[in-house]
Amino acid sequence: MNHDRYDDAYLRDILTRTKIIALVGASPRPDRPSHRVMQFLQGRGFRVIPVNPQVAGTIINGETVRASLADIPEAIDMVDIFRRSEEVAPIVDEGIAKGARTVWMQLDVRDDKAAAKAEAAGLSVVMNRCPAIEMPRLGL
Numbered sequence: 236m237n238h239d240r241y242d243d244a245y246l247r248d249i250l251t252r253t254k255i256i257a258l259v260g261a262s263p264r265p266d267r268p269s270h271r272v273m274q275f276l277q278g279r280g281f282r283v284i285p286v287n288p289q290v291a292g293t294i295i296n297g298e299t300v301r302a303s304l305a306d307i308p309e310a311i312d313m314v315d316i317f318r319r320s321e322e323v324a325p326i327v328d329e330g331i332a333k334g335a336r337t338v339w340m341q342l343d344v345r346d347d348k349a350a351a352k353a354e355a356a357g358l359s360v361v362m363n364r365c366p367a368i369e370m371p372r373l374g375l
Contacts, residue, residue: 238347238363246373247373249339250375253281255310256282256284256313256314257284257304257311257314257330258272258283258284258285258317260287260316260318261273261286263293268317270295270296276367279375286302286303287302304333305329311330312336313336314338323340326338327346331352336358337359337360338353338360341363342364342365350362
């Protein structure tokens with residue numbers, strides 16, 4: 236997979252088959268991009284479960300914050316990562332263990348080795364993109 240450019244059909248397929256998203260790096264602060272993206276995705280009908288060990292047990296946008304992906308009791312379709320690139324690999328490992336179908340790394344987040352590991356495990360991978368930008372662009 237060429238992660239420098241994604242076909243619109245590839246992105247559309249991921250976004251239309253996804254129902255539950257674990258948003259890693261969710262912030263309770265409304266001025267943070269992760270908070271706004273979570274609200275956007277919820278407004279589009281996705282269930283978004285925030286993951287942030289620093290504020291686990293609190294509520295963000297109506298959802299209980301979990302400390303890790305393993306702490307989410309239900310299955311998830313996508314792991315949306317709002318963390319620095321050097322922090323991605325263990326999150327991808329958790330996503331694989333959790334049975335996620337997709338790993339989505341936000342703008343300026345990229346880890347080619349973790350992406351290859353996720354793809355080898357059968358997951359779809361998107362790097363350096365934001366679903367809140369891609370959805371309107373794709374007409375979703």
